[in-house]
Amino acid sequence: MAEEPDAAVSSRTERKALEKAKILQRESERKIFRLVGRLLKKPEAERSEEEAGVLLLHRDTVEELSKRQVRRNVLKRKQEEVFDDAEELKSKVRQLAVAVKQANHLVVYTGAGISTAASIPDYRGPNGVWTQLQKGRTISSSDLSKAAPTLTHMCIRMLHKETLVKHVVSQNCDGLHLRSGLPRHALSELHGNMFIEVCTSCSPVREYVRLFDVTERTSLHRHATGRRCSHCGGELRDTIVHFGERGTLEQPLNWKGAAEAAKMADVILCLGSSLKVLKKYACLWSMNRPASKRPKLYIVNLQWTPKDDLALLKINGKCDDVMRLLMEELNIQIPAYDRMEDPIFSLATLLQPEEVKSHTREVIAPPKGQEDGSDDPDEQADEVTSVQGGWFGRGYGKGRKKKKKAA
Numbered sequence: 001m002a003e004e005p006d007a008a009v010s011s012r013t014e015r016k017a018l019e020k021a022k023i024l025q026r027e028s029e030r031k032i033f034r035l036v037g038r039l040l041k042k043p044e045a046e047r048s049e050e051e052a053g054v055l056l057l058h059r060d061t062v063e064e065l066s067k068r069q070v071r072r073n074v075l076k077r078k079q080e081e082v083f084d085d086a087e088e089l090k091s092k093v094r095q096l097a098v099a100v101k102q103a104n105h106l107v108v109y110t111g112a113g114i115s116t117a118a119s120i121p122d123y124r125g126p127n128g129v130w131t132q133l134q135k136g137r138t139i140s141s142s143d144l145s146k147a148a149p150t151l152t153h154m155c156i157r158m159l160h161k162e163t164l165v166k167h168v169v170s171q172n173c174d175g176l177h178l179r180s181g182l183p184r185h186a187l188s189e190l191h192g193n194m195f196i197e198v199c200t201s202c203s204p205v206r207e208y209v210r211l212f213d214v215t216e217r218t219s220l221h222r223h224a225t226g227r228r229c230s231h232c233g234g235e236l237r238d239t240i241v242h243f244g245e246r247g248t249l250e251q252p253l254n255w256k257g258a259a260e261a262a263k264m265a266d267v268i269l270c271l272g273s274s275l276k277v278l279k280k281y282a283c284l285w286s287m288n289r290p291a292s293k294r295p296k297l298y299i300v301n302l303q304w305t306p307k308d309d310l311a312l313l314k315i316n317g318k319c320d321d322v323m324r325l326l327m328e329e330l331n332i333q334i335p336a337y338d339r340m341e342d343p344i345f346s347l348a349t350l351l352q353p354e355e356v357k358s359h360t361r362e363v364i365a366p367p368k369g370q371e372d373g374s375d376d377p378d379e380q381a382d383e384v385t386s387v388q389g390g391w392f393g394r395g396y397g398k399g400r401k402k403k404k405k406a407a
């Protein structure tokens with residue numbers, strides 16, 4: 001074995017010693033962190049003199065651990081669902097009712113929270129789609145097709161009919177605003193509508209409203225639905241805007257309508273949205289104006305939102321509860337959802353006989369007396385399929401097997 005020069009040996013020994021010292025130091029730091037952490041958990045009065053001395057000696061560690069605790073608490077508080085008690089809720093809704101009546105141009109922004117009562121799962125939250133998919137569970141497509149507009153959807157439609165609400169901007173893709181009877185010119189579905197597929201080869205863009213979720217084969221950057229335009233033969237695509245995409249379709253996104261509404265708005269009512277995505281759309285918030293010239297903000301949500309500090313009023317309640325009280329306060333009756341009047345049935349383009357097998361999603365059953373042979377809900381209902389991709393699978397679309405079914 002060749003002899004190593006002394007200098008190299010010594011530098012290697014030094015390096016090793018240095019590394020060892022570092023490891024020992026890290027270990028001792030960890031010990032101190034553990035010790036200080038344990039002591040901090042003890043109520044101050046119960047700490048011995050010696051323990052108090054230890055905390056005094058390691059003041060930096062105490063400070064660092066306290067900072068971490070504060071950060072943890074903030075994060076926890078942001079995720080917690082908070083409920084105003086009945087009395088507080090009533091008094092807050094009374095304030096909201098005054099604002100609704102006095103508003104010149106009230107615009108409503110809605111998120112997943114207004115659809116949870118329709119058994120459309122929330123994206124986040126303990127029963128949210130993300131959580132469910134992460135746990136390897138599936139979501140049944142019948143959950144989607146059986147969903148109907150909630151009380152909140154119906155209240156919003158009514159408030160629009162009474163000209164109290166001028167425009168609705170929604171980040172939901174479930175199509176329930178449309179199905180509540182809200183006119184399309186008063187609606188911006190910023191992230192698309194799961195029932196609408198379009199042909200962008202036709203000019204103007206040709207729209208096909210369907211009675212089923214058209215997104216089963218689509219995912220991030222892959223929007224072809226597998227069906228073709230009956231006019232030009234072009235590929236049809238869904239209207240869904242996935243996380244990380246930019247929606248450019250004129251309809252159903254209707255950005256123009258949303259931006260104009262925001263410009264005119266003097267009051268904005270946010271319902272059931274975490275606002276984490278909506279806050280990024282600058283044109284919705286008039287942030288370029290001085291604070292006193294911006295629309296007054298009212299937020300109804302159980303969890304923290306990044307706009308809470310800017311809101312004139314934050315109502316911690318379920319949307320349906322708040323809207324029921326609001327309509328009572330406004331003395332306006334809440335219309336019940338009536339399947340017979342659901343506009344989707346008159347808007348829908350029925351599939352050609354050879355297209356019926358082009359999807360496996362359940363079909364919304366038309367009201368009695370309006371059945372048509374083209375879409376056969378009974379046949380579709382035989383097998384309960386689970387939903388994995390499409391608008392539900394935001395971010396989960398990767399690696400999903402594409403079901404190829406001959407048209």
Ligand SMILES: [Zn+2]
Nearest residue numbers: 199202229232
């Ligand atoms: Zn076409």
